[in-house]
Amino acid sequence: MASNFPPAALLILGALLVPLFTGKAKSYYVILLPAAAFFVVFQLAPGSSWHTHFFGFDLTFLRVDKLSKVFGYIFTLNAFAAFIYAFYLKDNTQHMAALFYIGSSLGVVFAGDLVSLYFFWEVMAVASTFLILGRKTEKAQAAGMRYIMVHVFGGLCLLAGIVLTISETGSIAFSAMTERNFGTYLILIGFLVNAAAPPFSAWLPDAYPEATVTGGVILSAYTTKTAVYTLVRGFPGWEILIWIGCIMTIYGIIYALLENDARRILAYSIINQVGFMITGVGIGTMMSLNGTVAHAFCHIIYKALLWMSAGSVLYMTGKSKCTDLGGLYKTMPWTLIFGAVGAASISAFPATSGFTSKSLIIDGAIHEHLAWVWLVLEIASAGVFLHAGIKFPYFVFFAKDKGLRPGETNKSMLLAMAFMSFLCLFLGVFPQPLYNVLPFPVHYSAYSFTHVISQLQLLMFSALVFFLFLPLLKRTETISIDTDWFYRKGGRLVYQAMDLSLNGINNYSDRIFVKGVAGFLARFARDGMARLALLPFVTYWYLKGIRFKRLEIKKSSLYYNLVRGVIPAGLGAAMAALFLVIIFLLS
Amino acid sequence: MEKKKKFDFFDRPENIRRLWIFLYVFCGLTLIPDFFTHREAHFGFDGFFGFYALLGFVSCVALILFSKLVGLVLKVKENYYGK
Numbered sequence: 001m002a003s004n005f006p007p008a009a010l011l012i013l014g015a016l017l018v019p020l021f022t023g024k025a026k027s028y029y030v031i032l033l034p035a036a037a038f039f040v041v042f043q044l045a046p047g048s049s050w051h052t053h054f055f056g057f058d059l060t061f062l063r064v065d066k067l068s069k070v071f072g073y074i075f076t077l078n079a080f081a082a083f084i085y086a087f088y089l090k091d092n093t094q095h096m097a098a099l100f101y102i103g104s105s106l107g108v109v110f111a112g113d114l115v116s117l118y119f120f121w122e123v124m125a126v127a128s129t130f131l132i133l134g135r136k137t138e139k140a141q142a143a144g145m146r147y148i149m150v151h152v153f154g155g156l157c158l159l160a161g162i163v164l165t166i167s168e169t170g171s172i173a174f175s176a177m178t179e180r181n182f183g184t185y186l187i188l189i190g191f192l193v194n195a196a197a198p199p200f201s202a203w204l205p206d207a208y209p210e211a212t213v214t215g216g217v218i219l220s221a222y223t224t225k226t227a228v229y230t231l232v233r234g235f236p237g238w239e240i241l242i243w244i245g246c247i248m249t250i251y252g253i254i255y256a257l258l259e260n261d262a263r264r265i266l267a268y269s270i271i272n273q274v275g276f277m278i279t280g281v282g283i284g285t286m287m288s289l290n291g292t293v294a295h296a297f298c299h300i301i302y303k304a305l306l307w308m309s310a311g312s313v314l315y316m317t318g319k320s321k322c323t324d325l326g327g328l329y330k331t332m333p334w335t336l337i338f339g340a341v342g343a344a345s346i347s348a349f350p351a352t353s354g355f356t357s358k359s360l361i362i363d364g365a366i367h368e369h370l371a372w373v374w375l376v377l378e379i380a381s382a383g384v385f386l387h388a389g390i391k392f393p394y395f396v397f398f399a400k401d402k403g404l405r406p407g408e409t410n411k412s413m414l415l416a417m418a419f420m421s422f423l424c425l426f427l428g429v430f431p432q433p434l435y436n437v438l439p440f441p442v443h444y445s446a447y448s449f450t451h452v453i454s455q456l457q458l459l460m461f462s463a464l465v466f467f468l469f470l471p472l473l474k475r476t477e478t479i480s481i482d483t484d485w486f487y488r489k490g491g492r493l494v495y496q497a498m499d500l501s502l503n504g505i506n507n508y509s510d511r512i513f514v515k516g517v518a519g520f521l522a523r524f525a526r527d528g529m530a531r532l533a534l535l536p537f538v539t540y541w542y543l544k545g546i547r548f549k550r551l552e553i554k555k556s557s558l559y560y561n562l563v564r565g566v567i568p569a570g571l572g573a574a575m576a577a578l579f580l581v582i583i584f585l586l587s
Numbered sequence: 588m589e590k591k592k593k594f595d596f597f598d599r600p601e602n603i604r605r606l607w608i609f610l611y612v613f614c615g616l617t618l619i620p621d622f623f624t625h626r627e628a629h630f631g632f633d634g635f636f637g638f639y640a641l642l643g644f645v646s647c648v649a650l651i652l653f654s655k656l657v658g659l660v661l662k663v664k665e666n667y668y669g670k
Contacts, residue, residue, distance in 0.1 A: 250650075257654040258662060330594050371630045378639075379646040386647050398597055450626045454639040457617045461643035464614050467607070469651050478662040488668050 004049045006062045006110060007037040007072055008120065011079075011103030015096045027087045030095050034079035034102065041072035048112045057172050060112025067293065067439040071109040071229050074297045075102060078221045078304055081419050085308050086214035087412030097130035098218050105222040109229050113172040114162045114187075117230070121158060121194075125151035128223060131215030132207050140210040146484065147207035150193065154200065158190025177234050188235060195227035195278060196271050197244050198251055202484035205255070205267035209320070213311040216263060220307045221300045224270055228277045228296050232439075237284025242373055245282055248275025249380035256387035257473070258480045262310045262320045262396050266303070269346065269388040272380065273299050279373060280361040286440040288364025293438055295361060298353035298427055302345035305420040306392065309339030312413050313396055316406035322475040327401030332408055336397045338417035345424040347389035347459060348381060350452045353424045356431035359446040382462040389459075390466045395475060530562035533575070614640070 014033040021029045050061035079102045089095070104127060107120030125148065132144040164183030166172055177184045189200075196204040208219050235241060252272025259265045273295070280292030312335045313328060314320045329336050341352070348354035358381065365374040408414070427434055435442040466473070481489075538555055546554065596602055621636045628634025633642075 253650055254654045254657060257651065258658050327598070329597060333594075366629045369630075374629065378642055379650070382643045382646045383650045386650060401598060449620070450624055453617060453620045453624070454626065457621075457637065457639035458643040460610075460614045460617050461640045462647045464610060465644055465647035465651065467610065469648070472651055472655060476662070477665055479665055479667060480658070480661040481663055481667075482661075 003043055003045050004047075004062060004064070005040055006050055006107070007040045007044075007076065008061075008103045008107035008110060010037050010040055011099050011106065015099035015103065018095045018099065019092050023090070026090060026092075026095070027083070030099065031080060031083040031087070033099065034076045034083060037106070038073065038076035038080060041069060041076055044069060044072070054115070057113070057115055059116045059172075061107070061116055062110050063112030064110065065439075066437065067229070067233060068109050070293055070297065070437045070439065071225070072106060073437065074300050075106055075109065075222065075225075077423075078300050079218075081416045082214065082218050082221075082304060084419065085217055085311075085413050085416035088410055089214055091134065093130060094134045094212060094215065097127045097134070098215070100127035101131065101218065102222060105226045108226045111174065114166070114174045115172050117174055118155075118159060118162055121190075121226075122155050124223065124226065125155060128219060131219055132211045134212045134215055135210055137210070143207045143210040146487065147203055149487075150200065150203040154190050154193030156190075157186050157193065161186030161188075161190055174234060176236055177238075188238070191227050191230045191234070192244065193227075194223050195231065195274055196224055197248055197274075197278065199483045201248070201251070201271055202482040204271060205259075205264050205482065206484050208267045208270075209261055209263040213315045217304050217307040217311055220266070220270060220303050224274050225296050225300055228274060228281070228292065231278060231281045232289055232292055236281055236289055239282055239284075241278050241282030242370070243282070245275045245277070245279030246373060246376040246380075248272065248278060249376065250383070251275070253380060253383035253387050255480055255482065257383075257391070258478075260322050260475045260478060262313070262322060262325065262392060263307070264320075265322075265387060265392050266306050266310055269306075269384065269392075270303060272384060272388075273303065273346065275380070276358060276361055276377065279377065280364060283361075283364050283368055283370065283373070285364055285368060287367060287444070288361055290435075290438045290440050290442055291357065291360030291362075291364050294357035294431075294434055295354075297434060298345065298357040298424070301420055301423045301427070302342045302353060305338060305342035305417060305424065306346065306388070308413065308417050308420065309335050309342060310392070310396070312409035312417070313406075315413070316409050317404050319404075321477070322395035322399070323477050325396045325402060325404065326399040327397070328404060328406070329397045330401075331405050332397070334414050335409055335417070336393065338414070338421045339393055339397070341421040341424050343389045343393050345428065347385040348455065349389075349428075349459060350447070350455055351425065351428045353427035353431075355455065356428055356446045357434075359451065360442075360444060363444070378458065382458050385459050385462045386466055390463060391473065394466075527559075527563050530559055533562055534559060536578070 011033055018026065018030065044062075044064045046064050046066075048060045048063040052059045052061065079098075082098070086095075086098075101124055104120040104123035108117055108124065111117035111120060129144050129148045129151075132140055132147055134140075161183050162172075164181075165177075165179075165187065168179070168181070168183055177187070193200040193203075204224070208216055211219055231241065249272050252268045252270070252275060256265045256268035256272065259268060277292045277295050277299070280288040280295065310320065313325065313332065316332065317325070317328075319325055345352040345354045348358045362374060362377050362381070365377060431446070435444070534555060537558060538551070541551055541554060597606075618637050618640060626634055626638075
């Protein structure tokens with residue numbers, strides 16, 4: 001019966017029941033849900049089901065093939081570990097947001113058409129924002145707002161692309177895009193925003209480090225990797241992705257090297273790692289696509305592990321900046337050891353999962369004789385060890401002892417990290433179970449003698465450079481300007497420019513028209529007639545020889561009476577008669 | 588405090604010296620197999636002795652120096668965006 005139940009529904013409906021549980025039961029319940037979802041994914045039979053008719057479209061909520069299944073496995077597996085890590089957390093909002101977020105990412109992965117994909121895509125964006133807002137700091141609020149705005153933009157690109165594509169082809173099917181037109185490029189941009197490809201990358205290092213301790217662990221896995229999934233499904237072999245991917249690998253390293261905040265270093269290294277995957281999509285051969293999927297699988301595990309390690313430090317010390325941390329190996333040895341396993345894995349040390357997955361992508365580039373691409377990926381591999389492999393653990397756990405003695409983190413966090421460490425090492429030594437679930441058949445072994453030696457040379461000499469250049473790598477209390485400058489500072493500058501120019505025109509107009517012309521008219525309307533009427537009288541009095549003080553008094557008294565309309569009746573009659581005489585004489 | 592011996596292995600200068608020696612020796616060891624095995628060149632220019640060691644060394648130096656350089660422009664105070 002359950003052979004074709006959508007795993008997304010299990011988590012999303014399950015999320016609604018979270019408030020009914022209290023205490024430890026709540027923690028066990030949220031661990032159990034993804035475990036059950038993993039089982040549901042495991043026994044899904046290939047094919048598509050759960051069709052619904054919606055506004056003339058036939059939606060497919062469950063499309064099962066090897067590609068969707070492998071992402072289903074890792075999404076549920078990672079959720080299982082993340083909720084073990086979050087055992088201490090009793091916050092309904094965060095648990096429900098996380099389950100909605102993970103559930104809708106499964107919805108994207110199993111969606112058989114563009115319309116239902118779009119629906120889950122947007123739910124993901126909204127639900128994930130709550131994991132950032134959950135930190136309840138002013139910075140997190142602001143970062144959360146920027147995060148959702150960027151994703152609304154990405155979602156709009158995707159929606160516009162989908163609408164154009166549907167109107168062009170008449171089909172809502174989501175499969176490999178062959179047409180290269182405005183519509184498909186808009187869809188590509190929508191996906192690339194979530195993949196954090198420059199210039200739409202700054203949202204990730206802006207928002208993730210502001211998330212809660214557990215939020216960071218969960219966020220690190222889903223948004224970017226659903227984007228990788230959609231690219232593998234929709235854009236394999238689009239060569240522009242090779243260049244975007246290569247840029248991402250180097251961009252991530254440069255920014256991670258400049259960064260001071262440990263969780264922000266890890267955020268930039270997500271961009272670097274996703275760069276490898278996107279390059280694999282761009283190469284587009286069976287080997288490189290397998291590599292992309294395998295690397296996404298392993299990356300989710302070791303990156304969550306690294307975020308868990310940094311999260312434990314944040315949880316225990318309340319700090320995440322390298323300049324505040326150091327010397328923690330003394331009191332947090334287990335967090336260090338597990339973090340180091342994650343660091344070794346992301347660096348693709350032989351016997352870790354990164355080695356068995358990344359090699360597929362790099363060999364994919366070699367098979368296609370893409371010399372420059374291969375060279376960039378090798379340089380980036382060396383750089384990964386530099387920034388995530390050594391820099392992160394060194395500055396957090398070693399470097400200068402800052403006198404922090406927090407003690408080891410709580411047991412559930414350690415358990416989750418131990419589980420993830422085990423997976424990193426297991427997949428590094430026995431990658432076959434992973435290779436078996438990849439979308440295409442794998443005939444590959446990463447473990448040739450020369451390959452292992454080359455990798456060790458690359459990594460050890462990178463380590464040597466790190467320690468030789470340590471004085472140059474000293475941390476400073478700074479942040480780095482990224483493309484978010486344009487909507488954070490640039491927006492403000494545009495505002496100021498608008499303020500100066502438009503309000504300048506406004507002030508100028510105000511001076512000329514409101515205070516000038518209109519003022520004149522207003523004054524004229526108030527006493528213009530009275531002043532005109534004064535003219536003949538003053539002339540008459542002057543001719544009569546009335547001067548100086550007396551003239552002034554008579555003048556002001558008449559003006560006073562004229563303005564208030566209290567002229568003696570005789571005077572009014574005299575005025576009227578005078579005007580009649582003048583008219584008579586003039587005609 | 589006195590009862591429990593403090594674990595400060597990585598703070599002691601003599602151990603740091605040992606770690607440096609270990610690092611140099613390990614780097615040297617990775618080069619030894621290149622004397623005996625012939626690694627197949629994928630692109631013609633990558634088959635020579637210690638290619639990957641050189642690649643790792645040079646690219647990391649280049650990445651650090653490049654990041655230093657762009658850092659001059661990109662690095663700003665933490666309160667740059669206010670708060």
